[in-house]
């Protein structure tokens with residue numbers, strides 16, 4: 429009997445080991461597949477603006493006698509080049525976040541400062557779109573992380589809120605501490621996102637509506653960057669939206685006690 433028991437145990441162990449090895453292979457295959465998809469999607473997405481740039485360069489050459497046309501093509505060329513620049517830097521940022529490269533994320537940083545710099549970086553965009561940015565909420569809240577990465581994440585939400593909002597509307601950026609977490613919410617009264625599409629907007633290169641996104645010059649990478657940046661900080665992104673009414677994207681991050689939250693020390697006596 430004893431021998432059989434041992435055999436059974438050994439078999440169970442082998443099975444478990446096999447399962448673990450299989451799971452590890454599947455995980456590695458999944459990661460490898462994701463990497464392949466990323467490369468292939470990326471090359472595909474780069475082809476369009478690269479193609480446009482070379483077509484426009486040719487058009488400029490053949491329109492050399494017509495200054496108006498040259499100007500027209502040149503300004504479109506510059507817009508495409510700009511778009512290519514944005515796309516490239518976003519691809520780099522996303523691949524860095526996905527690659528588990530080390531982040532500069534051990535510092536205690538102020539949420540006010542993160543939000544302030546994200547707002548600051550988008551004042552020009554807001555002004556030219558005729559959208560007002562309204563900051564509000566708690567002060568003196570801190571998180572642990574990479575201030576630049578987090579600020580870019582908040583900035584991407586602000587950029588979208590502006591891009592998908594009508595002229596004359598306002599975008600709210602609020603900070604709300606809740607238990608061990610802090611919520612950074614960006615609210616707009618823009619076009620909104622249909623329920624069916626709400627899950628998909630965080631996918632790389634996904635745009636809710638090709639035509640309307642193309643008009644805003646989107647890359648489809650902004651929200652994927654937000655998601656990865658926030659997850660790398662142990663947080664999550666929530667989305668509330670109604671078509672035609674607007675959207676609220678909320679970044680939820682673990683909060684660290686602020687230096688001012690420390691119990692007051694007794695003054696040292698000699």
Ligand code: ADP
Pocket residue numbers: 584588589592616618619620621629630634635636637641645646647648649650651652675
């Ligand atoms: P994009 O560069 O196209 O804006 P994102 O990844 O930032 O890419 O967003 C993906 C898609 O989600 C957008 O193309 C748009 O369709 C939708 N979206 C994102 N933010 C908003 C918003 N605030 N209001 C409405 N739609 C939005």
